[in-house]
Amino acid sequence: MKQFLLFNFCLLLGLTTHWAYAQQVVSGQVTSADDQTPLPGVNVLEEGTTNGTITDLNGEYRVTLTTDNPQLVFSFIGFAQQTVAVNGQSTIDVAMASDTRQLSEVVVTAAGIEANKRELGYSIQNVDAEEIVQSRETNFVSALSGKVAGVQVTSSAGTPGAAAQIRIRGNKSVQGSNAPLFVIDGIPIDNSTYNTADSPEDDVANLGSGGVTNSNRAIDINPEDVESLTVLKGPAATVLYGIRAANGAVVITTKKGARNTKPKISYDFGYTIDQVNKLPDLQTTYAQGAVVDGVPTFQAAMNGFSTSTSWGPRIDGLRYADEESRWDPYGLIVPATDPRATSRVARAYNNAEDFFQTGSNATHNISVSGGTAATNYFFSIGRLDQTGIMPNSFFDRTSFRATTSTEIFKNFDVTFSANYINSGGKRLQNGSNTSGVMLGLLRTTPSFDNSAGYLFEDGTQRAYRGGSIYDNPYFTVNKNFTTDDVNRVIGYSQLSYDALPWLNFTYRLGVDTYSDERLFRNDVNSSSVQAGQAINQTINSKDINSDFLMTITKDISETIGLNFTLGHNYYSKDVAINRIDGQGLASPGFFNMASATSVNVAEGVTRRKLYGVFGTVTLSVADQLFVNLSGRNDWSSTLPKANNSFFYPATSVGWDFTQTFDIDNPIFSYGKLRASWGQVGNDAPFAVTNSGFAQSRVRDGWTLPQGVIFPALGLNAFNPDGLLGNDQLKAETTTTMEFGADLQFFNGRIGLDVTYFDATTTDAILNIDIPSASGWQQRAVNSAELRNYGIEAALTANIISTGNFNYDATLNFTHIRNKVEKLAEGIPFITIDPFGTQRIAEGEPFGIFYGTRFLRDDQGRVVINPANGLPFEDPNEGIVGNPNPDFLLGFRNTFTWKGLKLSFLLDIRQGGDVYNGTKGVLNNFGVGAETLDRNEQVVFDGVLGQVQDDGTIVATEQPNTIEVVKGGTDGGTNYYQNYGFVNLTELTIEDGSWIRMRDLSLNYKLPTQWLESSPFRDINVGFIARNLFLFTDYTGIDPETNLTGASSNVIGYDYFNNPNTKSYGVSVGLTF
Incomplete structure (x- = not known):
């Protein structure tokens, strides 16, 4: 791999030459042609470069040119763009004419095809690269939160390198992937998340209930390399990508430099400190123990017990004796009435707050770009170092990228690009895992100090239960971590030939290959594996993508234009996963497989190939009606031969009715209606046909x-x-209808992009249970049907534009509803989560929470047990929550005044339940803050019930008046322990709504005149923040969390998840 990189870099450098240019300064004033008033805020850009400026309060500008034969491009919202040749002039004044109908924004669509956004008949949305960078997220996917209508992003945790899940317009597959395709410069890349035998208590192929929070591979993208980003949402937009874009696509264009520009060197630095943004509330009043004969009794390891709960006496009623204890550095703890008691009151500890540290995130990026008359180039080096809020955790990433394009001869361009990434770190266990950090930390009683040591001299573990039933969190972070090391190369070569002014041929060959080496550790004396365990796992992945495109762009007549593309695609994916599991280690801290008493080896290989041909044609009629027809046929290796070929079409229409009716109104400036229909397929997972x-x-x-x-x-x-195996499987099909409008008002100062969509997936692949007599348990069949429908809206507004002050706002609104129309005959639901509480059920929204609940009568009143005064549990489980939010809202606000810029994003989620299993267990254990009311006498609202002879319970009309002590007088009357280990499912479901400051940046760009005698072109300094505040009624950690990670279809699951973070810091940007 290193030789490959060295060769590519040498090749790129060899193709690159540097040119020196004489500098020229041009100044002038920009005014409105309508009323001759100065126009502040106009973009003045040297064509073919990133060199430019904006006009000041008086519409004046000054720019230093960097190219030979330069031209200046003047652009401003609501005015026609102008390009002016300099021709040696030192003063150029420009009068700009208003023109809100010419929306000339060029976007990159499927297969790398560039198109005028005005001509599209379907919804897409761009995200400015500056927005992505200013969020300072480690994970590229997380940086998209709140920035695109129709998109929902969920971070797994705040731990370094944690994965983030992204969904575009909901879930469209029952058990397959619902993640969109990621594309960089026309090359699809891998965004997989692979688990590592998630926890030693789980099977290798479990549902992700424990283990560590691994990365999704889009985390390898360096945000500083991104030039632009486009989100393609429906099949009409993604059909040319085929089945890999069945769930939408995120299309990224990277920086490449510009021709005829002198070298530009840029350096960017960012540093933030990270802190826990939210933790569950715990009680620090009551000690470890249980209620014995009606009396709260202190029971701990130091007095011979191994009690897990904290239903003991008040801590301030306990004393230290003048006796040493290996469990507490301050001595043996005894009741105040014990003859050995001294006057020293026992200490209470807030173990959770004391455990976390201040993390940090440092980024360094340096790039060089420029070009000659025939060549452009871009080189960058990026480094990220993230230290976690949990001790001994980190993630780092180093990225080298080089891109060059050169015109070998007239109309024939060759492009080479190579990106090498090394990433990895140290990851800590979480979730349903007795070696999980949060599980051991939050369950610890407040009368025990975790930080006073995690090992005794004999090597055994010091934990609050007296052994290693739950690992001391300090033991976990120092002994039971996982390390990973990823080496990845993403590269492509592209040939582009303009055979005629209207005919282009393009061939592009790309590769995305990486190795991911992991070592999963469970040291000797771990709670999960007392004898110790090491798992070596190596993941080798290689994607190859080949595209050939022929494009015709030609005016058929004065009023009809044609754009036609015909293409061929080849794609292959090879993944090899090797796993060596060694158990019974010779000594603590020694994880060499040779020292294990038992070693097992597992190997897995998946191979997949896909061939596709596609075509798209767009007709432009009178520059106002745009009609598109597209289609693709794929041949997939994962489907049986009889069904491995499938075709899916798409069509769209866009109508600029302001052109048709010649509307020229300062209030209503522009209007386009659009409609589209399309289908896209999704093939079967690997090896389900055999x-x-x-x-x-x-x-x-x-x-x-x-x-x-x-x-x-x-x-x-x-x-x-x-x-x-099922040799009759066929591809899933998603059919989408979409209607929308693009509107502009007040000369383009207000814009509205609104879309309604309705998508139905048929023949969704589902694993159904079959008779065990067959020797197998399940079989994959085409049977399920799902529907997603909703409204997306993007509102932009230039609210204030006076002098040097501007206030711009963008609002992204998402409202999606979904329904499982059917599953399979005789199967009303399937369970998708680790604990059996989240289901995909016929007639219900995707992923509803289903489980235990209180018994209620026909009027919804809770039925009370007259024997103990506690509510009855319903013998029949039912729906208790819905994880799908009612709506999402992202509200970007940007204020600029001279060189000062303040920008912040408010992220709002209304609705969307979260399963807070953590709370249920903490209350059962008596450490949750809710259990502080344990001695209160309460009367539960409801009516009394009667138990019939057959065991059924019948509600009466008699109101409940029975007073009970909430904490009970024994285990059977304790409200918090009466309904099982995690409590009733109903009590663990909470509203996950939030309002948060997703990101904030305050930047100052030094005036150009200050830098005239310096080597700098630009200097920017700023303050940055992320998750600065969070308002939510959710009682656990930050409700933006998901235990099972990015690859799972589980939604809103919190069971001792690692917490999220808030960050703030500084940034510096220098351009030479």
């Missing part, structure tokens, strides 16, 4: 957490892998 076998394994729950994995005792065994 039956397979897997190495046998025997598990015995807690006594054998890893089970017996063959080969064992010299024997080997295989059994059916559980999924019976």
Whole structure:
């Protein structure tokens, strides 16, 4: 790989030459041609470069030119763009004519095809590169939060390198991927998230309930390299990408430099400090123990107990004795009535608050760009160092990128690009995992100090339960971490030939390959694996993509224009995952496989190929009606031969009715109506058409957490892998209708882009249970149907524009509804989460929460048990929550005054329930803040019930008047322990609505005249912040969390997840 990189960089450098130019300064004034008033804020750009300025309060500008034969481009909202040749002039005054109808924004659509946004008949949305950079997110996906209508982003956690999930217009597949395609410069890239045997208590292919928060591979993208970003939402926009874009596409164009420009060197630095933004509230009043014979009793390891709960006495009623204890540096704790008690009151600890540290995030980026008459180039180096809020956690990323394009001969351009990324770090365990940091931390009783040491001299673990039933969080962060090291190359070569003024041929070959090496550790004396365990996992992935395109752009007549593209695509993906599991380590801290008493090896290889041909034709009629027809046919290797070919079409219409009716009104400036219809396919997962076998394994729950994995005792065994092959499978199909309008008012100062869409997925692939007598448990079938529909709106406004002061605002609104129309015959629902509470059920929204709840009568009144005064539990489970939000709102506000710029994004989510399993367990354990009311006498609102002879419960009309002590007088009457380990599902469901300051930046650009005698072209300094404040009624950590990560279809799951962060810091940008 290093030789490959060296070769490419040498090649790129060899093609690049540097040119020196004489500097020329041009100044002038820009006015309105309508009334001759000065125009402040006009963009003045040297054509073909990024060199430019904006006009001041008096409409005046001054710019230093960098090219030979320069031209200046003047652009401003509501005015026609003008290009003026300098021709040696030192003063150029320009009068700009108003023209709000010419929306000449060029965007990159599917297959890398550039198009005028005005001519599109479907919805797309751009995100300014500056917005992405200013958020200072480690994960590129997280930087899109709140910035695009129809898009929902969920960060897994605030831990370094954590994955982020992205969905465009909801979930369209039941068990397949719902993630969009990521494309860089026309090359689709991998954005997978692979788990590492998530926790030692889980199967290898589990649902992600524990383990560490791994990265999605889009985290390897350096935001500083991005020039522009476009989100393609529906099939009419993505059809040319084929099945890989069944869920939409995020199309990224990177910086490439410009021809005829002298070298420009840029350096950007950002530094933030990170802090926990939200934690569950815990009680620090009551000690470890239980209620014994009606009396709260102190029970801890120091007095011979291993009680997990904190239902003991008040801590201020306990004293230290003059006796040493290995469990507490201050001595043995005893009741105040104990003869050994001294006057020293026992200490109470807030273990959660004391555990976290201040993290940091530092980024350095340097780039060189420019070009000659025939060549342009861009080189960049980026470095990110993130230290976590949890001790001993970090993530770093180093990126080298080089791109050059040269005209070998007239009309024939060759482009080379190579991006090498090294990323990885140290990751900590979370979730349903007795070695999870948050599980051990939050369950710890407030009468025990975790930080007083996690190991005894004999090497055994010091934890609050007396052994290692739950790991001390300091033991976990120092002993049970996972390291990963990713080496990745993304590169492409492109040939482009303009055979005729109206005919272009383009060939593009791209590769995305990486190796991901991981070491998962569970040290000796860990709660999960007492004997110790090490898992070495290596993931090798290689994607190859080839595109050939022929494009015709020609006016057929004076009123009809034609744009036609015909293309071929080849795509292959190879993934090899090797896993070595060693158990029974020779000594603590030594994770060499040679020291393990038992070693098991597993290998897995997936291969996939896809061939596609596609075409698209757009007719422009009188520059006001734009009609598009597109289609693609794919041949997929994951489907049976009889069904591996499938075609999907799309059509769209855009009508600029202001042109048709010659509307020239300062109030209503521009209007376009659009409509589209399209289909897109989604093929089957790998190896579901054939039956397979897997190495046998025997598990015995807690006594054998890893089970017996063959080969064992010299024997080997295989059994059916559980999924019976189906050679009749066919592709899933999503059909979408879309209607929308692009409107502008007040000479373009207000713009509205609104869209209604309705998407239905049919023949969705679903694994259904089959009789076990077959030897298999499930079979994949085409049976499910889902519907997503909703409204997206993007509102832009230049609210104030006076002199040097401007106030611009952008509002992105998303309202999506979904419904599972059907699953399969005899299957009303399937469970998708680790604990059986989230379902995909017929007739219900995607991912509803389903579980235990209070028993209610026909009037909705809770039925109370007359025997103990506590509510009855309904013997029938039911729907208790919906994780899908009512709406999402992103509100960007930007204020500029001279060189000062303030920008902030408010992110609002209304609705969307979250499963707070953490709260249920903390209340059961008596450490949740809610349990402070344990001694209060309460009367639960409801009516009394009667238990019939057959066991059924019937509600009466008698109101409940029974007073109960909420904490109970024994385990059977404790409200918080009466309904199981995690409590009733109903009590764990909470509203996940929020209002947050997603990001904020305050930047100052030094005046150009200050830099005239310096080597700098520009200097920017700023203050930056992220998640600066959060308002939510959710009682857990930040409700933007998801235990099962980015690759799962589970939504809104919080079970001892690692917390999120808030950040603030500084940035500096220099241009030479």
